Amino acid sequence: MSFLSFNQKELSRILGICNLISPKKSEVDLFTYTKFEIKEDVVEISAINASIFYRTKIKPKTLDLGENPELVFLIKTDLVTNAISLIHDELVGLELSIEKHTLSVQGAKAKHNLRINTQLIKDFNLPEASSEELETVVRLDPNDLTEANKITSTSVGNPKVIYEPQFLNICYTLAPQTKEVIMVSTDKYRLAKLKLVGNYDESKPDVEFPKNYLLHPNNLNLLASCMTDEDEVVTMKFGQNYLWVDLENATLTMRYGSGNFPEYEKIIPQSFGCSFQVHTQELLDSLKQVYFAARTNTINKTVTIKISPSKQEIVFESKTEDGNSSQATLTLENYEGVEEDWDQSFNADYLIDYISTLKTERVLWEANPGKPSVLSPENMKEKQVCLISGLR
Numbered sequence: 001m002s003f004l005s006f007n008q009k010e011l012s013r014i015l016g017i018c019n020l021i022s023p024k025k026s027e028v029d030l031f032t033y034t035k036f037e038i039k040e041d042v043v044e045i046s047a048i049n050a051s052i053f054y055r056t057k058i059k060p061k062t063l064d065l066g067e068n069p070e071l072v073f074l075i076k077t078d079l080v081t082n083a084i085s086l087i088h089d090e091l092v093g094l095e096l097s098i099e100k101h102t103l104s105v106q107g108a109k110a111k112h113n114l115r116i117n118t119q120l121i122k123d124f125n126l127p128e129a130s131s132e133e134l135e136t137v138v139r140l141d142p143n144d145l146t147e148a149n150k151i152t153s154t155s156v157g158n159p160k161v162i163y164e165p166q167f168l169n170i171c172y173t174l175a176p177q178t179k180e181v182i183m184v185s186t187d188k189y190r191l192a193k194l195k196l197v198g199n200y201d202e203s204k205p206d207v208e209f210p211k212n213y214l215l216h217p218n219n220l221n222l223l224a225s226c227m228t229d230e231d232e233v234v235t236m237k238f239g240q241n242y243l244w245v246d247l248e249n250a251t252l253t254m255r256y257g258s259g260n261f262p263e264y265e266k267i268i269p270q271s272f273g274c275s276f277q278v279h280t281q282e283l284l285d286s287l288k289q290v291y292f293a294a295r296t297n298t299i300n301k302t303v304t305i306k307i308s309p310s311k312q313e314i315v316f317e318s319k320t321e322d323g324n325s326s327q328a329t330l331t332l333e334n335y336e337g338v339e340e341d342w343d344q345s346f347n348a349d350y351l352i353d354y355i356s357t358l359k360t361e362r363v364l365w366e367a368n369p370g371k372p373s374v375l376s377p378e379n380m381k382e383k384q385v386c387l388i389s390g391l392r
Contacts, residue, residue: 004060015081018047022077033074056250074117083112133239136203154353157187166259169214176200191387214257272366274337286328293318293326306343342369345391
């Protein structure tokens, strides 16, 4: 018998991440397990599926391995996660018997006996980074990275209607020469682009940069869940087949998405017939006010935007075939361009999804009437833009 105890909240947080990775049921039974590896005074915990691999370490509060200096076992992820979440004490104890293939999860007044597996351990492997595999390494600010992933996720394609695999991913364009990491996503109707400053290590000389790497947004959202206040930097190691992300107390390994991303710089307009600014929160509130009518248009959720330079106003309007309608009016600021009134219709969801992520007081709106519009945070166009196509 071996005994360990952990801080319940810390262990529960780690297993919660494992539970996001490890499916309850899978054609590959190995994916349904979490691996515990006990070495000296540290316990390494790992979870895997077909596209992402997770590894972290945790120090037990107490540790008694008896005559076993090292122990390794697998356990069903959902069972151990639920068992530990039901313990409401500050500490949770684990009593392990390799001979009896059992793990007892104990609290002050509760106990759960779970079966462990030692037969599949040799198959539970995580890809290791090597100098031959790595193409470049870049370090990013964790807050900037989380915000960028959140914004670009709004324009990723829906797998129910988008069949080209590249549009289901976020494209990371790495440019070591300019110390930039450009993140882009598109579903062919809208496009989000952000630019971050990266601290690069030396890149492989035989790899041509800038180079695109496609990453699934679910894996990047999981990365955000793994970050803690201890993470002052995120180290991203881009290899030929995998991306390794090193945090202070965890490592994530991701497979790349498939497909070739389009040359997005050719899609974004470089000149506009008009531009104006709108207060971000007022714009968002107005869109939400007319959304109650727009959302009943289940096909495209149309909202029409009417621009009147002479009146210095922008009117948002939505109508439905059964007679429902909504309207909201805002003041145009710093309008420049065509003097004639014009209007254009958009998918309300597309506008709300992006504008909800902005933190600046105003948003810059640039347009060529009848063509896609480009939105960007006030004074931040060089770092972030969102292109949204109109509806016919």
